[in-house]
Amino acid sequence: MKYIPLRESKKEELEAWLNKSNEILAEMKLETNPKKRRAIIHRNKSHWRNDDLLNYLKKLSDGKCWYTEARFVAEYPQLEHFRPKSCARDEDWKKCHDGYWWLAFDIENYRVSKPMPNVKKGTYFPLREPAMAVCDPDVAITRESPLFLDPVNQGDAELISFNALGQPEPCPEPAVDLCEWDKRRIEFSIKRYGLDNTELCDRRKELWVAIESMISEYATNAKRATHNDCKISKGKAEQLIIQLKKYLEPSQEFTSLISACFLSNKVGKALYPKLLTQLLAA
Structure with a gap:
């Protein structure tokens, strides 16, 4: 909600x-x-x-x-x-x-x-x-x-x-x-x-998995870019940030779940306020 x-x-x-x-x-x-x-x-x-x-x-x-x-x-x-x-x-x-x-x-x-x-x-x-x-x-x-x-x-x-199962709590x-x-x-x-409707929970779970996977991929590439000075990884990390920021746009479905997903992940929790600030400034 x-x-x-x-x-x-x-x-x-x-x-x-x-x-x-x-x-x-x-x-x-x-x-x-x-x-x-x-x-x-x-x-x-x-x-x-x-x-x-x-x-x-x-x-x-x-x-x-x-x-x-x-x-x-x-x-x-x-x-x-x-x-x-x-x-x-x-x-x-x-x-x-x-x-x-x-x-x-x-x-x-x-x-x-x-x-x-x-x-x-x-x-x-x-x-x-x-x-x-x-x-x-x-x-x-x-x-x-x-x-x-x-x-x-x-x-x-x-x-x-x-x-993470898309269930309300x-x-x-x-x-x-x-x-x-x-x-x-x-x-x-x-x-x-009807917030616990099975179809709704499945859709929210699918979204959670997609965001969590993207955050994990970002973390991997950001680490390589920092520790190995890898330009390719840096470019991938920057692209992933752009994609992750889109999930925080108000027009997205299930924004409450998206916030919960970011905040449940260590890297996501660190990124969350920064990406919100960038959105507001845009």
């Missing part, structure tokens, strides 16, 4: 879309009948399928799923409501909330997803303290503590890492030691976002 700066992003180009969202919200707030309110949402569902909106959100992740970091290719990206708009369910699939209807057209409640994470997440939305669930649009949702990790929360995105070196709640959130999010 990679951090998506949705809240900090400038949204001027979506001014017309945002104005329409405010109009729909105002209409819903005036409607006290839940069934009629749901009808308003249904009638305006094309609003969150707006192409300009989807393209804007896709750009924030360089055209990748916000949950899996897999690139959108042929399939149509799905717009997922992080807080379910119609009803929310706990870990046991029991209904625990009538839904965050006032967030149905709130851009900050949207996450762009591949079909699998969207379907697996469904209307699950357990909270650490169910009694703190927000049921009123005038109450701040920040009082809630969701069980799901959220890609628009940088601290959440950094809690998940990957191993808790971050091995968190800034603060993980508590039991953190571990529950990681385990639940991996399962309900």
Whole structure:
């Protein structure tokens, strides 16, 4: 999972879309009948399928799923409501909330997803303290503590890492030691976002093997270039650096796994900050 700066992003180009969202919200707030309110949402569902909106959100992740970091290719990206708009369910699939209807057209409640994470997440939305669930649009949702990790929360995105088998796991070196709640959130999010999907793990493993092999080849050639003054090895090492740097570009798939791969290797760990600095300076 990679951090998506949705809240900090400038949204001027979506001014017309945002104005329409405010109009729909105002209409819903005036409607006290839940069934009629749901009808308003249904009638305006094309609003969150707006192409300009989807393209804007896709750009924030360089055209990748916000949950899996897999690139959108042929399939149509799905717009997922992080807080379910119609009803929310706990870990046991029991209904625990009538839904965050006032967030149905709130851009900050949207996450762009591949079909699998969207379907697996469904209307699950357990909270650490169910009694703190927000049921009123005038109450701040920040009082809630969701069980799901959220890609628009940088601290959440950094809690998940990957191993050499391409499997998701808790971050091995968190800034603060993980508590039991953190571990529950990681385990639940991996399962309900489908991050442990076999095909995804295989693709990530293949990428890990390729990067690790390239780092090893670089180390061999760099050593020969230094100790034996070998010009051919120096040239190979320089070419490998160029290739390794491309893996760190934000547009690459599975950047979280790529970072984990570099940092798990002594040579890769030394190269990682240097290559990132070069990318930022370019």
